[in-house]
Amino acid sequence: MDKFFISSAQTPERAERFLAVNAHVPGLMHSPGVDGSTLDINEMKEKGLVSDACQFTREAIGSGLAHVALWGNVAQRGVPAHIFEDDAFLCRNFEQGSARIIASLPDDWDIILWGSNSDTPLQFELLPGITQCVAMVSDESVRKGIHAFRDMDVTSVPLRLAxxxxxxxxxISPAGAMKLIKSCLPLATVNVSHPCLGGRVIAAHSIDILMNRHYAEMMAYTSFPPLCLTDNVRTNSPTP
Structure with a gap:
């Protein structure tokens, strides 16, 4: 499977760091993403990529469209692919672990997250159709231990993602890419209710929140424990 990582051409140091910390993973291909600062928003609206109701920052629009562009690539080629952001750290056995997990998924799988923001809840089915589980970890401990994680072999299992x-x-699979393109475009600021946050309603301000609306109705999975971590900063994530 192809392995793309999204990193802006305006911040080459981030791409360099990503490649350095993940040098143990072969075949990582740079996708320069979309520079939101240069986008013609009216043109994006005319193309059906952004709605009049979108209140995303330009940076968030660019980030979202960078993912959408890779989904289009996957759907068009009909071949699944890995997609990473440039703050991702992959465990030492990511190549073997991810291949084993994907081989174990049903043929109609749509998407599997190798990791997520550590400062937000992760809701999944611990026992299929029976036990909904919500996991939280310390983002501070993740940032402190992230370099050790890179040198760690992780044995993970796929669980249905909520x-x-x-x-x-x-x-993401070609079918999953098509579903998310249809579900998340045009980008719009909509109110999203999140049971794992006690029913809190969040106004979507990034594409991951829009995607979050659809995981439960898709063949979506998470790997647990994660094969990928991020040292993201808390203020970048929606938290309780």
Whole structure:
């Protein structure tokens, strides 16, 4: 499977760091993303990519469209792919672990998240159709231990995903890519209720929140424990 990582051409140091910390993973391909500062928003609206109701920042629009562009690539080629953001750290056995998990998924899988934002809840089915589980970890401990994680072999299992935030790393199938393109475009600021946050309603301000609306109705999975971590900063994530 192809492995793309999204990193802006305006911040080459981030791409350099990503490649350095993940040098143990072969075949990582740079996707320069979309520079939101240069986008013609009216043109994006005319193309059906952004709605009049979108209140995303330009940076968030660019980030969202960078993911959408790769979904289009996956859907067009008919071949699943891994997609990472440039703050992702992959465990030492990511290549073997992710391949084993994908081989174990049903043929109609849509997406599997290799990790998510550590400072937000992760809701999944611990026992299929029976036990909904919500996991939280300390984002401070993740940031402190993230370099040790890179040198760690992780034995993970796929579990049906209900809700979470963040897109540090995931694999997506052609069918999943088409579903998310149809579900998340045009980008719009809509109110989203999140049971894992006690029913709190959040106004979507990034594409991962829009995606979060649809995981439960898709063949969506999370790997637990994660094969991918991020040292993201708390203020970048929607938290309780």
């Amino acid at each position: 809700q979470t935030f963040g897109l540090c790393g995931y694999a």
